[in-house]
Amino acid sequence: MTQQVDGWVKSERQVERERQRGRRAFRSGSVASASTLVCLVALAALVTNAPGWARVRETFFNVEAFTEALPDVLSGFWTNIQIFLIAEPLILIVGLLIALVRELKAPVFFPLRALAVAYVDVFRGVPTLLVILLVGFGLPALELQGVPKDEVTLGVVALTLSYSAYVAEVFRAGIATVHPSQRAAARSLGLGHGQTMRYVVLPQAVRRVIPPLLNDFVSLQKDTALVSTIGVVEALRQAQIYASGTFNYTPYLVAALLFILLTIPMARLTDHLAARSQRRRGA
Amino acid sequence: MLTIENVWKHYHGHSVLRGVDLTVRPHEVVCLIGASGSGKSTLLRCVNLLETVDDGAIYLDGEEITAVRTDPDDVRKRLGMVFQAYNLFPHMTVLENICLAPRKVHGTGRAEAERQARDLLARFGLADKATAYPDRLSGGQQQRVAIIRALATGPRLLLLDEVTSALDPALVTEVLGVIRELKEGGMTMILATHEMGFAKEIADTVCFLDGGVLLERGSPEQIFTAPREPRTQEFLRSVLESRRL
Numbered sequence: 232m233t234q235q236v237d238g239w240v241k242s243e244r245q246v247e248r249e250r251q252r253g254r255r256a257f258r259s260g261s262v263a264s265a266s267t268l269v270c271l272v273a274l275a276a277l278v279t280n281a282p283g284w285a286r287v288r289e290t291f292f293n294v295e296a297f298t299e300a301l302p303d304v305l306s307g308f309w310t311n312i313q314i315f316l317i318a319e320p321l322i323l324i325v326g327l328l329i330a331l332v333r334e335l336k337a338p339v340f341f342p343l344r345a346l347a348v349a350y351v352d353v354f355r356g357v358p359t360l361l362v363i364l365l366v367g368f369g370l371p372a373l374e375l376q377g378v379p380k381d382e383v384t385l386g387v388v389a390l391t392l393s394y395s396a397y398v399a400e401v402f403r404a405g406i407a408t409v410h411p412s413q414r415a416a417a418r419s420l421g422l423g424h425g426q427t428m429r430y431v432v433l434p435q436a437v438r439r440v441i442p443p444l445l446n447d448f449v450s451l452q453k454d455t456a457l458v459s460t461i462g463v464v465e466a467l468r469q470a471q472i473y474a475s476g477t478f479n480y481t482p483y484l485v486a487a488l489l490f491i492l493l494t495i496p497m498a499r500l501t502d503h504l505a506a507r508s509q510r511r512r513g514a
Numbered sequence: 515m516l517t518i519e520n521v522w523k524h525y526h527g528h529s530v531l532r533g534v535d536l537t538v539r540p541h542e543v544v545c546l547i548g549a550s551g552s553g554k555s556t557l558l559r560c561v562n563l564l565e566t567v568d569d570g571a572i573y574l575d576g577e578e579i580t581a582v583r584t585d586p587d588d589v590r591k592r593l594g595m596v597f598q599a600y601n602l603f604p605h606m607t608v609l610e611n612i613c614l615a616p617r618k619v620h621g622t623g624r625a626e627a628e629r630q631a632r633d634l635l636a637r638f639g640l641a642d643k644a645t646a647y648p649d650r651l652s653g654g655q656q657q658r659v660a661i662i663r664a665l666a667t668g669p670r671l672l673l674l675d676e677v678t679s680a681l682d683p684a685l686v687t688e689v690l691g692v693i694r695e696l697k698e699g700g701m702t703m704i705l706a707t708h709e710m711g712f713a714k715e716i717a718d719t720v721c722f723l724d725g726g727v728l729l730e731r732g733s734p735e736q737i738f739t740a741p742r743e744p745r746t747q748e749f750l751r752s753v754l755e756s757r758r759l
């Protein structure tokens with residue numbers, strides 16, 4: 232705030248104003264902390280005074296079980312991360328391709344366009360879990376040459392199929408927000424449809440859809456747990472194995488914490504980007 | 515150089531252009547005047563093939579560009595167009611805006627395209643804005659960049675659609691200065707404009723459009739001092755009156 236400006240000496244009034252602002256900021260901060268603390272204490276009191284709390288603490292919050300299960304669940308979680316890291320770029324590519332195909336207006340492309348529409352309709356309509364089961368058990372059952380049998384690969388394929396339908400729609404919405412006058416300007420310069428898309432429309436569209444895309448990826452991170460249904464031993468499955476052996480459910484808590492730890496940075500990044508684009512628009 | 519022959523354009527059964535004929539000779543500056551909604555922008559968009567004509571034909575250098583087999587991109591390479599709302603690409607710097615078409619459409623090398631762009635920027639007093647993004651420029655600066663962007667591909671004919679109507683009077687002057695300089699350089703131009711004083715000064719031919727009909731055309735002296743058509747007289751009178759208010 233203390234900028235060096237030529238010929239400007241901060242006036243009494245401004246000094247007083249800034250002091251008041253500082254006091255007010257301090258007061259808001261204290262109020263926020265105090266009310267948060269009160270809420271947390273009340274919530275803790277409510278839970279710990281519940282009649283079944285002793286049992287719940289034993290089965291869900293067992294420190295011993297926690298430390299014992301952690302290494303296995305963590306190694307399973309590494310599989311979740313791998314699935315996520317491979318599926319994410321694939322989803323981006325497939326989603327973008329589908330969105331671009333739907334933008335092709337020439338009649339030659341009609342079959343392609345129809346196919347893209349059908350793809351989105353189908354994979355947005357079918358629950359992700361169902362897609363995973365169909366791909367995970369159905370594809371290998373065909374016994375076709377070259378079809379992968381490995382569950383992790385099948386899981387990645389299924390998640391890609393399901394999520395790229397959503398992501399395609401996100402991209403398409405972004406493309407639609409670029410004003411037609413931008414295309415007119417590009418075309419008037421002699422750029423063709425493809426060049427207009429590539430250099431003018433897409434760069435603007437992609438910037439606008441980054442926050443919703445990140446949001447979809449937070450959801451994808453969680454949905455990697457669904458591949459446990461086709462036999463992939465990831466975090467959730469590890470926790471399950473452990474829990475069924477000991478009748479203690481603390482490993483689920485371990486898995487939950489790991490998922491939260493993974494999604495929090497992504498969620499904050501989404502907030503940050505959304506706030507930034509809001510500021511830009513306001514400016 | 516450009517011949518417009520009996521061009522019609524309808525939107526939803528309503529005619530916006532009703533049999534327009536117009537010829538533009540090399541180095542000629544044609545100003546289109548007329549009330550809002552008279553079809554000036556539509557005519558320019560038809561020449562640039564951003565709209566398809568519903569009847570008639572347009573010829574550029576003797577070639578019919580409204581023929582079904584013409585490639586619109588090929589025609590647009592030879593034309594430049596500047597829009598009322600500038601339409602600069604917000605995600606690119608001034609330099610990138612200007613170099614895009616020369617590099618991607620005309621295959622000019624990067625260094626060469628940038629050198630030419632910087633020359634043009636310097637010529638129009640924008641040398642220090644090369645690396646700025648459009649939202650950091652004033653309206654007048656943005657419009658000058660838009661004109662330079664259209665010029666950078668070396669067009670045969672420049673179409674300017676009310677390039678000053680979104681600007682403050684003080685900024686209008688700098689944009690008009692650019693157009694004046696282009697005329698001195700021999701550029702062929704069609705301008706749609708509401709600036710009667712400027713049309714009077716710069717035009718070789720003034721055309722008055724009324725409800726999609728090219729009602730009257732003539733030298734600026736004739737149109738502005740002795741208009742033949744009653745509708746033209748009425749339009750010019752109303753413009754004069756609104757200036758006085």
Ligand SMILES: Nc1ncnc2c1ncn2[C@@H]1O[C@H](COP(=O)(O)OP(=O)(O)OP(=O)(O)O)[C@@H](O)[C@H]1O
Nearest residue numbers: 525530548549550551552553554555556557676706
């Ligand atoms: N895409 C469109 N769809 C429907 N009607 C349109 C379209 N574009 C233009 N029109 C109509 O065509 C008529 C002429 O529009 P045009 O933009 O050519 O006028 P103009 O002379 O440029 O007006 P102004 O001086 O306000 O720019 C108007 O009545 C307008 O409503």
Ligand SMILES: [Mg+2]
Nearest residue numbers: 554555556676
């Ligand atoms: Mg117009």
